Amino acid sequence: MVFQLGSTLLDACVLSVLSQGKTYGYALTQEMKRIFDLSESSLYPVLRRLQKEKYLTTFDRPFQGRNRRYYAITPQGEEKLAEYRQEWNQYRSNVDQVLLGGLPDERK
Amino acid sequence: MNGNKFLLKFKMALRRKKRRKRPLQKKNEFLSQLRKGLKKLPQDEIDNAMEYYEEYFEEAGPEKEEEAIASWGSPGAVASQILADYAIRQADSEPSAKRGLSTAWTVLRAIFASSVSIPVTAVSACGMVAADIVLAVAILGLGFAAVSFAVIGVMSIVIGFLVTSKNFPTMIFYIGAGLFGAGAGTALIPLVVWLCRRGFSGVSKLFQKIMRWRKTI
Numbered sequence: 119m120v121f122q123l124g125s126t127l128l129d130a131c132v133l134s135v136l137s138q139g140k141t142y143g144y145a146l147t148q149e150m151k152r153i154f155d156l157s158e159s160s161l162y163p164v165l166r167r168l169q170k171e172k173y174l175t176t177f178d179r180p181f182q183g184r185n186r187r188y189y190a191i192t193p194q195g196e197e198k199l200a201e202y203r204q205e206w207n208q209y210r211s212n213v214d215q216v217l218l219g220g221l222p223d224e225r226k
Numbered sequence: 227m228n229g230n231k232f233l234l235k236f237k238m239a240l241r242r243k244k245r246r247k248r249p250l251q252k253k254n255e256f257l258s259q260l261r262k263g264l265k266k267l268p269q270d271e272i273d274n275a276m277e278y279y280e281e282y283f284e285e286a287g288p289e290k291e292e293e294a295i296a297s298w299g300s301p302g303a304v305a306s307q308i309l310a311d312y313a314i315r316q317a318d319s320e321p322s323a324k325r326g327l328s329t330a331w332t333v334l335r336a337i338f339a340s341s342v343s344i345p346v347t348a349v350s351a352c353g354m355v356a357a358d359i360v361l362a363v364a365i366l367g368l369g370f371a372a373v374s375f376a377v378i379g380v381m382s383i384v385i386g387f388l389v390t391s392k393n394f395p396t397m398i399f400y401i402g403a404g405l406f407g408a409g410a411g412t413a414l415i416p417l418v419v420w421l422c423r424r425g426f427s428g429v430s431k432l433f434q435k436i437m438r439w440r441k442t443i
Contacts, residue, residue: 125435143278144285159298160438162278163311166271170315184284187277 123154128164129173130202133195136174140190142181165189173198253283253291256301263305267312275308299340306332306339310434317427326426330358333430337437354433361425365418372414379407 123131135141135149143165147158168174173195178185191199260279264272283291298304313332317325337350382404386397 125438142285143281147282157297158279158282158294159304159307162275163308165278166274166311167315185277185281186285187281 123156125164126202127206128156129168130199130206132161132164132168133173133191133199133202136189136191137196137199140188142179142186142188144186146189168195250288252295253288256295257283259301260305263302264308267309271308271312279304303336303339306336310336310430314427314431314434317430321423321427323422323426326423326428326430329427329430330354333434333437337433340437350433350437353436354429357429357433358426361421361429365421365425368414368418368421372411372418374411375407375414376411379404379409379411382407 131154132146132150135146141149146165147156147161150156150161151158165174169176172192174189174191177188177190179188180186257276257280261272261276264275267275282294286294310329310333313329317329334351334354337354338347340347382400384404386400386404389397389400
């Protein structure tokens with residue numbers, strides 16, 4: 119991966135995945151890993167921080183005799199996600215303008 | 227034939243020594259080393275972290291254990307990263323110079339524990355120490371400046387009042403300069419305090435981000 123995913127963006131992506139439905143730890147980290155080639159060990163601090171900031175919550179469910187920890191987004195998390203999405207749209211259009219479109223008006 | 231038998235026994239002995247640890251052992255060893263590394267954290271943090279990693283092993287299955295452990299690096303490195311992240315979270319919620327410094331120390335240890343090449347580790351560690359030294363010098367310098375301005379400012383005001391009888395413009399000058407000095411000194415103090423409380427944890431956060439960046443390339 120050429121471009122680094124900043125920690126804020128990482129938070130936003132985790133929240134986005136969770137907003138589509140609660141999921142258990144392994145599934146969540148595998149999903150993130152699939153898209154971004156991240157290690158589980160780099161995801162743990164992200165999840166912990168989001169939990170401490172009350173953007174997500176966890177609960178346990180038994181599965182095949184062992185415990186599964188589920189993660190779910192909170193209402194504050196949804197709000198924060200909406201903020202992040204707005205910021206991302208702005209940021210993306212700025213980058214696109216420069217990287218993909220150039221700034222022809224100024225050159226002329 | 228004695229020689230051959232000896233050679234055979236020697237080879238078998240070597241093979242026994244070289245035999246790899248079974249995955250279950252590796253997993254248990256990783257988990258127990260991790261727990262040891264996390265000792266200093268509060269119990270709920272330890273439990274939460276252990277639960278996360280234990281659950282990963284259970285879900286991934288025995289085939290993936292070795293691969294996972296290899297990709298994460300040593301349990302010491304993983305523990306250090308968890309400690310560093312915790313320290314930074316604490317520093318954010320209760321900023322103080324003392325907390326900032328202990329956060330800096332935790333992040334520095336995480337830099338050393340992270341399994342990257344020695345030159346990169348050395349540069350990161352030195353960079354962070356250098357940044358902290360610059361910060362400390364800035365704090366001291368500004369602190370002295372603030373105090374000097376304030377003291378000289380007050381002295382100047384006093385001189386101004388003592389000069390009263392002779393020369394009105396001179397008195398105004400001294401009092402004015404004094405007020406300026408005292409004002410500047412007082413204004414610098416909040417800056418110094420802010421640097422003290424937030425500065426070191428800011429540097430730590432920056433270097434933890436740099437560490438994360440290095441790990442992915």
